[in-house]
Structures are given as C-alpha cells and as structure tokens.
Amino acid sequence: MSSALRERNRAMLEGGGSLRHVLGGTLDALDERRTAALDELDDAERLRDLARDLRRSSIARLPELLERFADRAEAAGAHVHFAADGQEARAAVIAVASEHAARLVTKAKSMVCEEIGLNSALEAAGMRVLETDLGEWAQQLDGEPPIHIVGPALHKDLTDWQRVLAGAGYSGPSDPRAMTEFARKAMRAAFPEADLGITGVNFAVSETGTLAIVSNEGNARMCSGVPSVHIAVMGMERVVASWSELDVLLSLLSRSANGQSSTAYVNLITGPRRRRDEQGPEELHIVIVDNGRSDLLGSDSQEALHCIRCGACLNACPVFRHVGGHGYATTYSGPIGAVITPFLSHEPGASELPYFSSLCGACTLACPVRIPLHELLLAGRARATNGAGAAERTAWRLWAHAWSNARVYALSGAGLGAPASASLLPPPFRNWSKGRTMIRRRGSTFRARWKKGEVLDRT
Numbered sequence: 313m314s315s316a317l318r319e320r321n322r323a324m325l326e327g328g329g330s331l332r333h334v335l336g337g338t339l340d341a342l343d344e345r346r347t348a349a350l351d352e353l354d355d356a357e358r359l360r361d362l363a364r365d366l367r368r369s370s371i372a373r374l375p376e377l378l379e380r381f382a383d384r385a386e387a388a389g390a391h392v393h394f395a396a397d398g399q400e401a402r403a404a405v406i407a408v409a410s411e412h413a414a415r416l417v418t419k420a421k422s423m424v425c426e427e428i429g430l431n432s433a434l435e436a437a438g439m440r441v442l443e444t445d446l447g448e449w450a451q452q453l454d455g456e457p458p459i460h461i462v463g464p465a466l467h468k469d470l471t472d473w474q475r476v477l478a479g480a481g482y483s484g485p486s487d488p489r490a491m492t493e494f495a496r497k498a499m500r501a502a503f504p505e506a507d508l509g510i511t512g513v514n515f516a517v518s519e520t521g522t523l524a525i526v527s528n529e530g531n532a533r534m535c536s537g538v539p540s541v542h543i544a545v546m547g548m549e550r551v552v553a554s555w556s557e558l559d560v561l562l563s564l565l566s567r568s569a570n571g572q573s574s575t576a577y578v579n580l581i582t583g584p585r586r587r588r589d590e591q592g593p594e595e596l597h598i599v600i601v602d603n604g605r606s607d608l609l610g611s612d613s614q615e616a617l618h619c620i621r622c623g624a625c626l627n628a629c630p631v632f633r634h635v636g637g638h639g640y641a642t643t644y645s646g647p648i649g650a651v652i653t654p655f656l657s658h659e660p661g662a663s664e665l666p667y668f669s670s671l672c673g674a675c676t677l678a679c680p681v682r683i684p685l686h687e688l689l690l691a692g693r694a695r696a697t698n699g700a701g702a703a704e705r706t707a708w709r710l711w712a713h714a715w716s717n718a719r720v721y722a723l724s725g726a727g728l729g730a731p732a733s734a735s736l737l738p739p740p741f742r743n744w745s746k747g748r749t750m751i752r753r754r755g756s757t758f759r760a761r762w763k764k765g766e767v768l769d770r771t
C-alpha cells in the first residue's frame with residue numbers, strides 16, 4: 313500500500329472517533345431499514361435473482377442497448393453526446409452551457425458528475441453552480457466531496473449543520489425543521505433564475521429512450537423541468553433493456569438505499585417539452601460517459617457494471633464504517649468503489665483500493681443485484697500485485713504456507729502473545745500487525761479457536 317494511502321488511513325483511524333460514532337449509528341439504521349423493507353416483499357431473494365439476471369443480460373448487450381437508447385432518445389427530440397472520458401464529457405456540457413450563455417446552473421446530486429469534476433469545470437468557465445440536494449448543498453458549502461454515494465452528508469450531526477448553514481446566512485435554532493425550511497427557501501429562489509439544470513440518471517430505458525431519475529426532495533424534478541435547458545449526465549452502464557427491468561431495479565434500489573418501498577419522486581423523461589406540454593425544458597441533452605467503463609466490459613470484473621448505486625455495500629462494510637468515504641479519497645468509496653475505481657481512475661493509489669477490505673463478504677450479502685464483490689476485490693488485488701517482484705511473491709507464499717499450519721503459527725510471533733509479538737515481527741509484518749491484536753492460544757483451545765477463525769482478532 314502506498315505511503316499516501318497509509319497516511320490518509322492512519323489519520324482517519326486516529327482522528328475519526330466522532331466520525332465513526334455518527335457514521336456507525338446512521339449506517340446501522342440504514343441497514344436495519346433495508347432489511348425490514350426487503351422482508352416486506354413476498355420473495356425478496358427471488359427478486360434479487362431476477363435483478364441479477366436482468367443486469368447480466370443487459371450489460372452483455374450494452375453496445376446494442378446503448379445504440380437503441382440513443383436512437384429512441386433522439387427520435388423523441390433529445391440531443392445525445394457520447395463522451396469517451398471525463399474531458400470530453402465536461403467539454404460537451406460546457407459547449408451547451410456556453411451556447412446558452414448560462415450563468416446560474418442548478419444541479420441535482422450526481423456521482424458521475426463528481427467523477428468527471430464537472431462543478432469545478434463549470435465554475436472555471438464562469439458559471440455559478442448550486443447543488444440542490446440538501447446533503448450535497450451542505451457538502452458544497454463545506455468544501456467537501458460527498459462521503460457516501462446515497463447520503464452525501466450523513467456524517468454531519470446537528471452542530472455541523474448549524475455551522476455549515478451559518479455560512480449561508482442561517483441564524484436560527486439548532487432544529488432540523490427550521491434548517492430544512494431555510495434550505496428550501498434558498499433553493500426555491502434559485503430555480504426560476506437558473507439558465508441550465510443538470511442531473512444524473514439512475515436508469516435509461518433502451519426501448520423508449522426514457523430517463524428515470526429518482527429523488528426524495530423533488531429537486532431533480534425542479535432541475536430537469538424548470539430551466540429551459542436540461543443536461544442529463546449518465547454513466548454508460550445505466551442503460552436497461554426494458555420497462556420491466558426498470559420496475560424490478562427501482563423496487564430494489566429504494567429498499568436497499570434507505571429502506572423505502574419507493575422514493576418520493578420518480579421522474580420519467582422522454583425527450584424535451586412537446587408543443588402541447590405546459591412545462592418542461594425546450595432542450596434536453598444526454599451526455600453518456602464511458603471514462604474507463606469499456607475496460608470493465610469483458611474483464612474479470614464486468615459484474616461491477618451491474619451496480620445500481622444503492623450504497624448498501626458501503627453501509628455493510630467494516631472498513632467503510634471505520635474510515636468513511638473520505639478515507640478512500642476517490643469519488644466512489646466502499647466495496648464497489650474499491651472495485652471500479654482502478655478502472656475509472658489512474659490516480660496514484662487507485663489500484664491499491666481493493667486492499668480496503670476485510671474480505672468478510674458482508675458487501676456481497678447486502679448487494680441487491682448479487683454482485684460477488686468479495687471475489688471482484690480479490691481479482692483487483694491480483695491485478696495490483698501483478699507488478700510484484702519474484703522475491704516479494706516468494707516471501708508472501710512462504711508466509712501463507714507457514715501460517716496455514718497451526719503449529720508454525722503458534723511458534724511464530726502470534727504465538728508469543730500480544731502486544732509484544734507485534735514489535736518482534738520483522739518488517740513488513742510489523743506494519744501489518746499494527747491495528748490487529750494477536751491472541752495467544754495453546755493446545756486444544758488454540759486449535760479449536762483457529763478452526764473457528766477466532767485466533768486473529770481485528771480491532
């Protein structure tokens with residue numbers, strides 16, 4: 313693991329006590345609500361199997377479905393732009409914005425826009441961007457990226473909210489209702505003034521060229537419907553074959569994301585406003601972003617493209633719970649982030665993200681579309697170690713062989729007892745042992761615990 317990555321995590325682990333406290337409570341609540349919402353279904357497991365099969369089939373036909381989606385969307389009056397990478401995607405958005413001399417942009421939460429760094433590009437081009445999702449607005453005011461793909465500010469407590477909103481002029485009580493009302497008024501004033509609305513896309517229905525955009529705050533509807541120009545930015549894997557597939561995925565998305573049977577708003581958009589429509593944008597542009605996704609197609613990690621961005625694997629992940637999304641320093645965090653980021657980003661340390669996992673498999677169990685995340689993390693680790701030298705590979709092979717034997721294990725540092733054993737281990741094992749507690753066990757008790765996997769406790 314690179315020293316930058318290690319340093320970042322050490323800082324998060326050492327200084328993140330309150331973060332872990334707030335995050336842990338929220339993630340526990342989300343996980344409980346997810347389980348309860350799935351339990352309400354007659355046969356949630358069958359639905360998850362169906363979702364897996366539908367995603368597998370659609371991603372296997374991705375080029376064909378994308379082409380059909382683009383044809384149908386254009387036939388409905390939309391302009392479709394294909395962007396090979398972030399630079400092309402930003403250029404496409406800025407070209408449309410410049411053509412309309414846009415100055416104020418209202419924007420709904422979108423992870424792909426985060427991925428391509430759209431806000432800073434728009435601001436550099438002279439535009440003001442207002443995030444209209446409440447949590448995303450708080451993060452924008454605070455100068456922080458989102459901490460979670462579903463809840464951008466779910467690590468913030470009431471004190472944080474009061475501090476952040478004070479920067480926008482709030483001087484009321486520490487009361488969530490009053491703060492939300494303040495935010496609502498600020499948004500409402502901006503929507504009619506905006507020249508351009510930008511949203512992400514949850515799903516794109518190939519058979520009709522329709523965009524499906526979900527939200528709980530109604531802001532995506534305001535961003536897509538009020539300004540005269542709407543730009544929807546989507547990762548190319550968002551495409552689904554049919555309305556039947558959309559139906560299944562929407563049902564699982566809201567349940568897995570926050571335990572709702574449905575989000576408050578499901579916006580279905582086919583083309584821009586028509587002559588008989590009273591409202592809606594005069595122009596709709598759809599920017600379809602590749603940015604490394606083609607490299608996932610046909611790879612051993614293709615199933616990562618099945619992801620519906622529900623965030624359930626983040627909530628279940630013990631590593632995410634310790635360091636939060638900012639510990640990854642990437643757009644996508646948690647298990648799915650650790651799998652896809654090495655394909656989407658060439659930043660230093662990206663290839664090492666699969667090591668941000670205990671491989672406990674909790675992510676795989678939580679995933680509504682049954683992506684075998686722990687296997688994809690292992691595949692990512694194998695890719696990351698392809699460059700290791702012969703000496704390093706031999707050392708790790710010997711270590712694995714030795715510690716696979718209970719007697720040798722007992723004779724090694726682990727058998728000497730904690731905490732002295734950690735300091736007795738030679739490098740690089742000394743670093744590895746930091747943050748872990750070695751438990752001394754002998755004889756039958758030791759063997760029994762070894763078999764049960766209890767010998768090495770992670771703290």
Ligand code: SF4
Pocket residue numbers: 568618619620621622623624625626648675678679680681682683685
């Ligand atoms: S990998 Fe699965 S659990 Fe994680 S965000 Fe994607 S769909 Fe949700």
